[in-house]
Amino acid sequence: MTQANDNFLKLQRNYLFRDIADKVKAFQTSHPEAHIISLGIGDVTQPLAPAVIQAMHKAVEEMGHEETFRGYGPEQGYEFLRQAIVDGDFRPRGIEMDIDEVFVSDGAKSDTGNIGDILSSDSTVGVTDPIYPVYIDSNVMSGRAGALTPQGLWNRITYMPCTAANDFTPEIPDHKVDIIYLCYPNNPTGTVISRQQLQQWVDYARRWGSLIMYDAAYEAYIQDPEIPHSIYEIEGAKECAIEFHSYSKTAGFTGTRCGYTIVPKALKAYSDGQPVSLNQLWTRRQSTKYNGTSYITQRGAAATYTPEGRAQIQETIQYYMTNARLMLQTLAKAGFTTYGGHDAPYIWLKTPDGVGSWQFFETLLHQAHLVSTPGVGFGPSGEGYIRLTAFGKRQDCEEAMKRIIRL
Ligand SMILES: *Cc1c(COP(=O)(O)O)cnc(C)c1O
Numbered sequence: 001m002t003q004a005n006d007n008f009l010k011l012q013r014n015y016l017f018r019d020i021a022d023k024v025k026a027f028q029t030s031h032p033e034a035h036i037i038s039l040g041i042g043d044v045t046q047p048l049a050p051a052v053i054q055a056m057h058k059a060v061e062e063m064g065h066e067e068t069f070r071g072y073g074p075e076q077g078y079e080f081l082r083q084a085i086v087d088g089d090f091r092p093r094g095i096e097m098d099i100d101e102v103f104v105s106d107g108a109k110s111d112t113g114n115i116g117d118i119l120s121s122d123s124t125v126g127v128t129d130p131i132y133p134v135y136i137d138s139n140v141m142s143g144r145a146g147a148l149t150p151q152g153l154w155n156r157i158t159y160m161p162c163t164a165a166n167d168f169t170p171e172i173p174d175h176k177v178d179i180i181y182l183c184y185p186n187n188p189t190g191t192v193i194s195r196q197q198l199q200q201w202v203d204y205a206r207r208w209g210s211l212i213m214y215d216a217a218y219e220a221y222i223q224d225p226e227i228p229h230s231i232y233e234i235e236g237a238k239e240c241a242i243e244f245h246s247y248s249k250t251a252g253f254t255g256t257r258c259g260y261t262i263v264p265k266a267l268k269a270y271s272d273g274q275p276v277s278l279n280q281l282w283t284r285r286q287s288t289k290y291n292g293t294s295y296i297t298q299r300g301a302a303a304t305y306t307p308e309g310r311a312q313i314q315e316t317i318q319y320y321m322t323n324a325r326l327m328l329q330t331l332a333k334a335g336f337t338t339y340g341g342h343d344a345p346y347i348w349l350k351t352p353d354g355v356g357s358w359q360f361f362e363t364l365l366h367q368a369h370l371v372s373t374p375g376v377g378f379g380p381s382g383e384g385y386i387r388l389t390a391f392g393k394r395q396d397c398e399e400a401m402k403r404i405i406r407l
Pocket of ligand 1: 249
């Protein structure tokens, strides 16, 4: 009999979005006249930029002619895109990067989920709480998480609570954790990390020989010029961090699929006390298990670095951030305490009078016909909060805010 990977059986079913959908459906059935608006969606709503569409059309045309047809591309991505990334995302911030340190992918979910392949399954893991579930679940699958405690936490994972009490700044562990996941601007809390705080993490990682997995999926939403966009803006980060980027939220590629990961050549892990290049291991991993992002998609991604492309994706980002501002203003006027929403498309709202996340979710659904995401669904420290997203259409956002005021 073939044995299954038992680690998969340890996974908790992720009921969050199904439970939300069930509750919304039940409410709609009993209140067919209600116009329900979702502020819970984690997907973008605005179409791809014209410059991206144009580049993809051109690439499609090339694929239809023998002289310009492309078959398998380089697993690591085409040079035109890797060069555009180095020149567009790093050099302007004073970061030198070799194109061989850039790995184009089909998005940050795959890479944050797969990166553990190149690290020992004995490594210990640290995560912020609340958290994007991929970081934990992928480590459960590889056996790094250990066993589930009665409190619903994994016994080999170090949880770093992020709440209003610590200003959403995770406390740096006082012991060695091999792999630390950080996501800034943060999903779900919408909060950011300062240069000084990020420096402390880099110092910690270098002191203990830890590896930081830095998820920068929302860096394009940063408005405050003091906030770092990349961990490599920090001295010493190339020796201790892998960074994940995505065109999903930056340029509306959630359905088109493209991202990239930086694995610096200076980054080392150890085997029998000998240093091993993680860049080489990731190259080997990708060339074995990945055959490259489609040419058409990579042309689309490269178009986001042209002057027109840049201006167009900025316009869309500003559209979402205008939604966020509108929401923050209304919520403040209505007396709610909120966090995030200034440098990220997420608002983390403290439930009034300390009611539970799910209870406040129900209140919003029943009394204002609004859908939110209960914070506790992202981890125990999310209890007492709900997440609202700014990815909606303006009209819906405005209507939703009128209802909040009436509430
Ligand atoms: C949306 C999101 C991503 C991007 O995922 P893709 O696979 O690139 O679409 C990565 N990290 C976080 C925290 C996200 O919310």
